[in-house]
Amino acid sequence: MQENTLNSRKSFAPTLIAFALVPISGLATDIYLPSMPQMATELGLAESKIQLTLSLFLISYGISQFFAGALVDAWGRYRITLISLFLFTISFFITATTDNIIVIYMMRILQGILSAFVVVSKRAYFVDVYEGEERKRYLSAITIVWSLAPIIAPFIGGYLQAQFGWRSNFMLLAAYSIVLFILELIFSGETIRQKNPLQFEYLVTEFKTMLQTKDFTFGVLMCGISYGLVMFYNLSGPFFIEHNLGYSSITTGYTSLLMGLAWMSGGFIGRALIKKALLPKLRYANYLQIAFIILMIIISPYITNLFTLSLFAFLIHVTAGFIFNNYFGYCLGRFPSSAGIAGGLAGGITYLVTSALSYIVVSLVNPETQTEIGIGYAVFAVLGFVTLMIIKAKKAYKQWT
16 A cells, blocks of 8 residues: 555656755745845845845754754655645745834744755655665756756846835745645645654664764765855845946846856756766866866956856856755765655755855955955855865765765
């Protein structure tokens, strides 16, 4: 009976719904990027207070994944996903209709928590119902599908901002959530093969085992650094483009669309080279990343415009997408018997590293020029280089070659 249930969940509709839900965290972060300058103006707040709405989401999303993985392994995926989508709808509606920044902060924290439950559940779905090479292909595809959010969301958000204002972004997210809630209710179901005990001792043992596995731990750290580089641009790019270069929110949306295409391109390249040894290809990607950043910093004092910013950022984001896709797909499939916990731990560490690094670097560098954006990029590239050197020194290299 259980095997028949799992096979039925392999059908087209549940898999398509799962792919539609995987990018929901990215949609919640990226759709309002072109609106951040206007939000600051309309609400009468400093840029840093609006940037904090993104950081709070990422922090709560990261922390929540630690226990979200354990809960979906203990209670199952289906009901948790339904409850989360229903609460998503309410929280996005509240965000769209309030002028109180404290309420917005609270809703963003709640949305981060709900995103963790939905995304961890759907990552585990692919581990539940697929095996072998098929599972590996789907886990690699998850990152590519997830990268659709940075492509589509800011593009849509830029037009919504221009036509209807920043609140329309969150109204669209509320509509998206309720539609997926209905589809999930009709077509999906439970896929977990065997529920794990929700016991403190068990969780501590699982976390300890995973964190002591060097290839998993360093892989997750590199994911956080790679995505932190992208989030650094998301926090600084819209303000630079609209305030310093004088372009509209629609232009910001187009530029973010380009950055999303760069991230996806890196994912596709990673998927095409999936059979190549992991560490060597990631070292080469890091070297290319550093070279592009150095060139950006050298050229920026002489030429600074939307074209040069977009060109260098595109190339840098391709390398970041390549590194992230390879590492994250590897980490998700590292512990198939505890897919929820592994996915939650991987996602949790990734987003904690991402949110902390991106906000700290933005605060320290305070990028107001193209050169300063390049310097911010350099911080992340150097951190990636150092991490790769530590991996080699710790001899985790042998596990990946």
